[in-house]
Amino acid sequence: MLGGVETRSVSPVFVGRADELAxxxxxxxxxxxxxxxxxxxxxxxxVGKTRLTEEFLTEAARRGAVVAVGGCVEIGAEGLPFAPFSTALRTLLRLLPGELAEAAAGQEDELARILPELGETPRGPHDEESTARLFELTARMLERLAADRTVVLVLEDLHWADTSTRHLLAYLFRTLARGRLVLVATYRADDVHRRHPLRPLLAELDRLRTVHRIELPRFNRAEVRRQLAGILASQPEESFVDSVFDRSDGNAFFVEELVASQESGCRTGLTESLRDLLLVRVEVLPDAAQRVVRIVAEGGSTVEYALLRAVVRLGEDELIEALRAAVGANILLATSDGDGYRFRHSLVREAVSDDLLPGERARVNRRYAEAVEDDGSLVRAEERLIRLANYWYAANDPAKALPAVLAASVTARRRHAYSEQLSLLERAMDLWDSAPDEVRAGLRPADYTEVYPPCGCDPATTPLQRLDLLAEATVAARFGGERERALKLTKLALRTLDEDGEDPLRAAWFWTERSRLVANLGRGDGWHEIATAQELVKGLPPSQVHADVLVRAAGWGMLHNPGPGNLAAAERAVEYARMIGAEETELNARITYGCLLTDSGDGTTGLAELHAVKDRATELGLTVVAGRAHVNITSQLEAMGRSREAVELAEQGVELVSRSRLLDTEAWVCGNMAESLYSLGRWDEAAEAARRTLRVGQSAAPRGSASARLAYLALARGELTEAAQQLAAAHAHFGTHDRQPQHRLPLYRLAIGLADGEGRIADVRAETADAVAHGFPLGQHRYAWPLLLASASAEADARGLPVADAGRDAALEVLRTAARTLATPVPVWVAHAEYLRAELLRAEARDTVADWTAVEAAVRPLQRPYLLARARHRLAEALLASGGDRDTAADLLRDAHAAADRLGSRRLREDLALLAQRARLPLTAEEARPAAPVPDTDPIEALGLTSRERDVLRLVAAGSTNRRIAEELFISPKTASVHVSNILAKLGVAGRGEAAALAHRLHLFAAPLAPAASPAAPGGRS
Incomplete structure (x- = not known):
C-alpha cells in the first residue's frame, strides 16, 4: 500500500562488488x-551486505533456485530461539509444501521445535544429546529437500543470532554433505568485538575448508561517485562527491543518508556524529510519524501492523498517514508478506531506540506487553512468550516479568534451545528478589520446571523456590554443553543449601549432578561428590534422588573399582529403584549389575540380564538406556572372546542410536566395534570405526578410547610414529584426574609396545611395574593379559642386550607374580596365559617346540588372525632352531606371512621374511618354484648393509656409543656417526634403540638356524 511513495535514496545501479557477486x-x-x-x-x-545479498537472490531466482531468507531477531538479550531458521523454513513450507512435508516425514514432532507448523512439539526426551539429534534431523531434511532442486537459504544479521541458531549453523556448515543447497549467513563485522559470542564461531568456521568467507570493504571514491550518479540519476559535481566521500568514508548506507538528508532540506547544521546523521531525517517527519517510528523501534526487528495499531493508539487513518510519511522518507519498509513494518536499516532503529528517554522506553514496552497479553493473536504463537518476557522485562515490572520469563524458558526447553533456556532462567533468578512475595508464592514447579523438586514435595502444590530454578538451570547448562556454567551453578546451590542446612535430599541431588560434571570435565573422578550424596540420603525415606545416588555409586564402582562390594551395591540400587517404581532408573541399575556379574565370572547370567534390559528399554522407547545396554553388551562379548557377535550387535546399536542422534552413545558403540574388528583382523574397518568415534564423540572418554584403538593398529602395523601420536592424543583426552582401569591399562599396554619397538627395555619395565603396582581389579583381566604378554615379548626380544640382561630375572618375576592373580574364565584368556608362559620361557632361552605348539593350538580356534600369525611365527622359529620339521615350519611361515600381508602389518611381515631368509625357506609359491638351491644370501646384505655397516650394527646392538664404536673399529667418531645414520635410514628406524631392538628381534647376529642340506649331500632333500 505504501511501497510506491518512498524517496529515492538507493541507487538503482549495483555498484562494485563484482568479484563478491561472482x-x-x-x-x-x-x-x-x-x-x-x-x-x-x-x-x-x-557497507552493503543486504544489497549484495539481494542481487545474488535475484540471480538465483532467475536461474530457478528456490530462495528463502530468515533474519536473526534482536529481541532482548537472549534472542528468539532458531528465529532465522524458522522464518526461512516457513518460506520453504509455503513455496514447497508437499516436498518439505515429504522431507520431514516421520520426524515432524521433533522438527516442530524449529518449524512449529509441522505439528505439536513433544515434551521430551531431554538429555545432553537432544540438541544434536534435532540438528541432525534438520540437516537431513534440508539435504532431502535440496536433492532435486537448488535451494538457497540466507540467514541475515548473524551478530544478533541466539546461541541455538549459532550452534545449528555451525553444525550445518560442518556436516552438510550432499544436496543442491547454498547456505549464506551475513553478519555485522564491526559489532563482533573480542567477547562477542559470534567470534568463536567465526574462528571455528575459518578452519573449515568448505566455508567461503567474503569480507566487504568500503567503497573507494570512484565507487561512491557511481553510487551518487545512480541515486541522483545524473552526474554529481566533483566537489559534492568529495564532500560525501569524506563524510561517509565510503560507507554505502551513509552515502544514501547524506543524499537523503540534503534532499529533505537538512542542508545545514548536519554534524559529523553518526547518531545525528541517522536521526536527522526522523526529526523532520511529522509528529505522528516520529511517534510511530519511536514505537516501532522498541517492538523488535519487525512489528506486526495489528500489534502496532494496538500500541500506538491512533485512529487507523492517522496511523496510515504516519506510516506513509515514514515509508516515504525511506526510514520504514513494509515486510515482504505485507503484515508488518521494519526499519530499512537496523542502524537507524538502534539510533532511534537509544534516543528514547528511560521512562518513555519502559512505557512503550509496557504497552507492547499489555497488547500481546490481551490478544495473543497479534504475534506468532511461538514468539508470544519470549516477546512478552522481553517486553515486561524492559518495562521494569518484575511482578509481570518473572512469570513471563519463566514461561518463555519452558518454551525454549521444549525447542531444545537449552542455552536460551539457561539465559532466561538466569534472568528469572535476577528478578526473583525484586518480585513481590505474593507473585513468587503463586508460582508452582510443575508449571515452570521439568527437573521437579528433589525434596520429595508435590510440584503441583509446593511454591516454586529459587533452588528449583538453580536445579533447572544446572540441567539446562549441561544439556546445552555449558558444563563449566553448570558446575558453577551447583556450587552456588550447595553454598545456599549449606547456609540453610535443612534440605539434605536437595543437596544430595546437586552433589550427584556435580559428580557427573566433575568427571565429564576431567576435574576428578567424581567419587567425593557421590560419597557426600550417599551420606546425605542415609536414613531418609525412599525417593527418586536416593535411587539415583545408589545407581550412580554402583556405576562408579563398576568403572573404577569393580568387586564384590560394588556388585552388592548394584543389586541394592536395582531393588531400591524397583521399590519406588522408577523403571528407567531400575534398568540403568540392572545394566551395571549385569556388567559386574560378567566381570565376576558369571558371564551367562550377566549377559542374559543385559539383553533383557536392552529388550525392555527398546519396548518402552527408552533409547538412551537401550543404547547404554548396547555399549555394555558389546564390551562384555569382546571380553569373552565373542568378537563376531560383538560386531553384529554393535552394528544394530549404531543403527539404533544414530537414528536418535545419541552421539556419545554412538561413539562408544563404534569404539567397541573397532576393538572387536581389530581382534577379528578387519583392520581397515576397525580404523574407520575408530575415526567415526572421533567424529561423533562429544565427550573425552570415547574419543580417548578411539585414539587408543588407532594407536593399537599403528603399533601392530609397525608405524611407531603414528602410534606415539595417537597414544599422546589418548592421554590428552583421558586427562589425569579420572584413571579408570578400562582406560588406564590399555594405555600402559601401548606404552610398553612403543618402548619395545624403539628398543627402550628400561621403559618397558618401568611401565609394567607401574601398571602392576596400580593393580588389576576384578574383570580387568581382558586388559591385563595383553599388557603382560607385550611386556614378556619385549623381554624375550631384548635377550642378549647387555642393558636388558641386568634386571631380567626381577622383571620376569614381576610378570609371573602378576599373571597368577588373573582369571582365565574363557578360552581367549587361557590362550593368552599359555602365550605368556611361552614368552617368559623364551626370555630365558628355555622355550621349546612343545611350548609353542601348545600356544598355536590354543590360539587357532579364537578367530584372532594377528595373534595366530604371531604364534605361528614363534612356533616356526622354534622348529627351525631345534632342527625340527622344516616343511611344517615353512607352512607356518607362509600362513603367518599371508595373514600379515592381509592385515598390513609391516613389522610382522618383515620379521617373517627375515626368519624365512635365514632358514632359506620360500614364503610364496613363486619363491618355491625354482629347482636350483636357494642362494646362500646373508640376511645382513639383504637389508642393504655393507660389511662395515654390519660391524657397526653389531656394536650398536650391544649398546656401544659412537666413541666406543670408533675405538673398536679404528675409525673416527664422526665416521662412526655417519655409519649409524646410514644404518638407521636403511633399516627404516628412528633411533639407535630401535635399530638394536630390530637386530635382536631378528637374531641378525645369532647362530644360523638349521639350513637345508645341499642337493648333493647324503640324505638331503631338495
Missing part, C-alpha cells in the same frame, strides 16, 4: 552439482 553465483553452479555450499558475508554496518 563468488556467490559460482556457488550456485557448484551446488547444482550436488556439492552443498556454505558462505559467510561480513562487513561493517551499512
Amino acid at each position: 563468488a556467490l553465483v559460482d556457488a550456485l553452479g557448484r551446488a547444482a552439482a550436488q556439492e552443498p555450499q556454505a558462505l559467510l558475508i561480513g562487513g561493517e554496518a551499512g
Whole structure:
C-alpha cells in the first residue's frame, strides 16, 4: 500500500562488488552439482551486505533456485530461539509444501521445535544429546529437500543470532554433505568485538575448508561517485562527491543518508556524529510519524501492523498517514508478506531506540506487553512468550516479568534451545528478589520446571523456590554443553543449601549432578561428590534422588573399582529403584549389575540380564538406556572372546542410536566395534570405526578410547610414529584426574609396545611395574593379559642386550607374580596365559617346540588372525632352531606371512621374511618354484648393509656409543656417526634403540638356524 511513495535514496545501479557477486553465483553452479555450499558475508554496518545479498537472490531466482531468507531477531538479550531458521523454513513450507512435508516425514514432532507448523512439539526426551539429534534431523531434511532442486537459504544479521541458531549453523556448515543447497549467513563485522559470542564461531568456521568467507570493504571514491550518479540519476559535481566521500568514508548506507538528508532540506547544521546523521531525517517527519517510528523501534526487528495499531493508539487513518510519511522518507519498509513494518536499516532503529528517554522506553514496552497479553493473536504463537518476557522485562515490572520469563524458558526447553533456556532462567533468578512475595508464592514447579523438586514435595502444590530454578538451570547448562556454567551453578546451590542446612535430599541431588560434571570435565573422578550424596540420603525415606545416588555409586564402582562390594551395591540400587517404581532408573541399575556379574565370572547370567534390559528399554522407547545396554553388551562379548557377535550387535546399536542422534552413545558403540574388528583382523574397518568415534564423540572418554584403538593398529602395523601420536592424543583426552582401569591399562599396554619397538627395555619395565603396582581389579583381566604378554615379548626380544640382561630375572618375576592373580574364565584368556608362559620361557632361552605348539593350538580356534600369525611365527622359529620339521615350519611361515600381508602389518611381515631368509625357506609359491638351491644370501646384505655397516650394527646392538664404536673399529667418531645414520635410514628406524631392538628381534647376529642340506649331500632333500 505504501511501497510506491518512498524517496529515492538507493541507487538503482549495483555498484562494485563484482568479484563478491561472482563468488556467490559460482556457488550456485557448484551446488547444482550436488556439492552443498556454505558462505559467510561480513562487513561493517551499512557497507552493503543486504544489497549484495539481494542481487545474488535475484540471480538465483532467475536461474530457478528456490530462495528463502530468515533474519536473526534482536529481541532482548537472549534472542528468539532458531528465529532465522524458522522464518526461512516457513518460506520453504509455503513455496514447497508437499516436498518439505515429504522431507520431514516421520520426524515432524521433533522438527516442530524449529518449524512449529509441522505439528505439536513433544515434551521430551531431554538429555545432553537432544540438541544434536534435532540438528541432525534438520540437516537431513534440508539435504532431502535440496536433492532435486537448488535451494538457497540466507540467514541475515548473524551478530544478533541466539546461541541455538549459532550452534545449528555451525553444525550445518560442518556436516552438510550432499544436496543442491547454498547456505549464506551475513553478519555485522564491526559489532563482533573480542567477547562477542559470534567470534568463536567465526574462528571455528575459518578452519573449515568448505566455508567461503567474503569480507566487504568500503567503497573507494570512484565507487561512491557511481553510487551518487545512480541515486541522483545524473552526474554529481566533483566537489559534492568529495564532500560525501569524506563524510561517509565510503560507507554505502551513509552515502544514501547524506543524499537523503540534503534532499529533505537538512542542508545545514548536519554534524559529523553518526547518531545525528541517522536521526536527522526522523526529526523532520511529522509528529505522528516520529511517534510511530519511536514505537516501532522498541517492538523488535519487525512489528506486526495489528500489534502496532494496538500500541500506538491512533485512529487507523492517522496511523496510515504516519506510516506513509515514514515509508516515504525511506526510514520504514513494509515486510515482504505485507503484515508488518521494519526499519530499512537496523542502524537507524538502534539510533532511534537509544534516543528514547528511560521512562518513555519502559512505557512503550509496557504497552507492547499489555497488547500481546490481551490478544495473543497479534504475534506468532511461538514468539508470544519470549516477546512478552522481553517486553515486561524492559518495562521494569518484575511482578509481570518473572512469570513471563519463566514461561518463555519452558518454551525454549521444549525447542531444545537449552542455552536460551539457561539465559532466561538466569534472568528469572535476577528478578526473583525484586518480585513481590505474593507473585513468587503463586508460582508452582510443575508449571515452570521439568527437573521437579528433589525434596520429595508435590510440584503441583509446593511454591516454586529459587533452588528449583538453580536445579533447572544446572540441567539446562549441561544439556546445552555449558558444563563449566553448570558446575558453577551447583556450587552456588550447595553454598545456599549449606547456609540453610535443612534440605539434605536437595543437596544430595546437586552433589550427584556435580559428580557427573566433575568427571565429564576431567576435574576428578567424581567419587567425593557421590560419597557426600550417599551420606546425605542415609536414613531418609525412599525417593527418586536416593535411587539415583545408589545407581550412580554402583556405576562408579563398576568403572573404577569393580568387586564384590560394588556388585552388592548394584543389586541394592536395582531393588531400591524397583521399590519406588522408577523403571528407567531400575534398568540403568540392572545394566551395571549385569556388567559386574560378567566381570565376576558369571558371564551367562550377566549377559542374559543385559539383553533383557536392552529388550525392555527398546519396548518402552527408552533409547538412551537401550543404547547404554548396547555399549555394555558389546564390551562384555569382546571380553569373552565373542568378537563376531560383538560386531553384529554393535552394528544394530549404531543403527539404533544414530537414528536418535545419541552421539556419545554412538561413539562408544563404534569404539567397541573397532576393538572387536581389530581382534577379528578387519583392520581397515576397525580404523574407520575408530575415526567415526572421533567424529561423533562429544565427550573425552570415547574419543580417548578411539585414539587408543588407532594407536593399537599403528603399533601392530609397525608405524611407531603414528602410534606415539595417537597414544599422546589418548592421554590428552583421558586427562589425569579420572584413571579408570578400562582406560588406564590399555594405555600402559601401548606404552610398553612403543618402548619395545624403539628398543627402550628400561621403559618397558618401568611401565609394567607401574601398571602392576596400580593393580588389576576384578574383570580387568581382558586388559591385563595383553599388557603382560607385550611386556614378556619385549623381554624375550631384548635377550642378549647387555642393558636388558641386568634386571631380567626381577622383571620376569614381576610378570609371573602378576599373571597368577588373573582369571582365565574363557578360552581367549587361557590362550593368552599359555602365550605368556611361552614368552617368559623364551626370555630365558628355555622355550621349546612343545611350548609353542601348545600356544598355536590354543590360539587357532579364537578367530584372532594377528595373534595366530604371531604364534605361528614363534612356533616356526622354534622348529627351525631345534632342527625340527622344516616343511611344517615353512607352512607356518607362509600362513603367518599371508595373514600379515592381509592385515598390513609391516613389522610382522618383515620379521617373517627375515626368519624365512635365514632358514632359506620360500614364503610364496613363486619363491618355491625354482629347482636350483636357494642362494646362500646373508640376511645382513639383504637389508642393504655393507660389511662395515654390519660391524657397526653389531656394536650398536650391544649398546656401544659412537666413541666406543670408533675405538673398536679404528675409525673416527664422526665416521662412526655417519655409519649409524646410514644404518638407521636403511633399516627404516628412528633411533639407535630401535635399530638394536630390530637386530635382536631378528637374531641378525645369532647362530644360523638349521639350513637345508645341499642337493648333493647324503640324505638331503631338495
